[in-house]
Amino acid sequence: MNMRQQEKLKISAKKLQNNPARICQGDIFENIDIIESYEVKKSSIVLERINFPYVICLNQECDLENDFDSQNENKDSHLLHLAIAPAFIFEQYLTGKHWGDIFFPNNPQKRTDTTIKKIMDNEIPRFHYLKFPDTDLPELIVDFKHFFTINRNTLYTQLDNRLCSLDVLFKEKVSQRFSYYISRIGLPEY
Amino acid sequence: MDDYINPLPEQSVFSKTLDVASVKQSTPKRIKIEYETTGKIKDFSKKTSE
Numbered sequence: 001m002n003m004r005q006q007e008k009l010k011i012s013a014k015k016l017q018n019n020p021a022r023i024c025q026g027d028i029f030e031n032i033d034i035i036e037s038y039e040v041k042k043s044s045i046v047l048e049r050i051n052f053p054y055v056i057c058l059n060q061e062c063d064l065e066n067d068f069d070s071q072n073e074n075k076d077s078h079l080l081h082l083a084i085a086p087a088f089i090f091e092q093y094l095t096g097k098h099w100g101d102i103f104f105p106n107n108p109q110k111r112t113d114t115t116i117k118k119i120m121d122n123e124i125p126r127f128h129y130l131k132f133p134d135t136d137l138p139e140l141i142v143d144f145k146h147f148f149t150i151n152r153n154t155l156y157t158q159l160d161n162r163l164c165s166l167d168v169l170f171k172e173k174v175s176q177r178f179s180y181y182i183s184r185i186g187l188p189e190y
Numbered sequence: 191m192d193d194y195i196n197p198l199p200e201q202s203v204f205s206k207t208l209d210v211a212s213v214k215q216s217t218p219k220r221i222k223i224e225y226e227t228t229g230k231i232k233d234f235s236k237k238t239s240e
Binding site for chain 1: 216217218219220221222223224225226227228229
C-alpha cells in the first residue's frame, strides 16, 4: 500500500447513513445563527447576530435522548439550551482567515507543517479534525476554545439544516476530546 | 456482553449532500439589523383579560 492509498484510508469522521429523528451528539448543522446582542431603542430594535456556516453539537447523547423522549412528560430531563461549537472548513483554516471579519487573521499554514500534521492526527487537544470518507463533506476542524449555546427549541426548528449525524465512536471521540480540553488546568509559569 | 442495538429512530430522509466546491469560502459573518417598530410594547408573558 503506497502513501497515497494510506492517506485515503485515514479518516477521522464517519456519518450515519440516515439522520435520526432527534438531535444527537456530534450532529453537524449548517447555517446557524447565534444572537450576540439586542438593543431596544425608541421605535426600533437593533439585533446583532453571527451566522456560522457549520456547527457541531457537543451535548451528551443520553441527555439529548432523555430530553427528546420526555418532551410531553413532567420529568427532570428537559434541556433549555444545547452546547455547540463552530466547525470551520479546513482549507479555510489553513489560510488563517477562517473567522472572516470577526477576528484578525492568523498566519497561513501548510499541510506539511509539523503542527498541522499533528492537528490532522488529532494530537493537539484544542482542535478536532474531521475527515470524512464521503466526498460530499469537506474536511472540517473544530476549535474547542470556542463554544456557545443555542436554545434547544430554536435548533430543533432548524433540523433541516443538519448536514449529518456522526456515527458512534466518532461522535464520542469528539465529546471525549472536548471534555478533556475544557477541563485542562493551566499551571502558572515561574 | 449484549450486542449493541442502535436505539435511535431514523427519518426517511438521507443525510444532506453538499456542494463542497461552493463552500470553500464560507466563514462566520456578523450581521447587524435594525427593525423598525411602532413603538408600542406588548408583553406576551403577562396575561390579558378579555
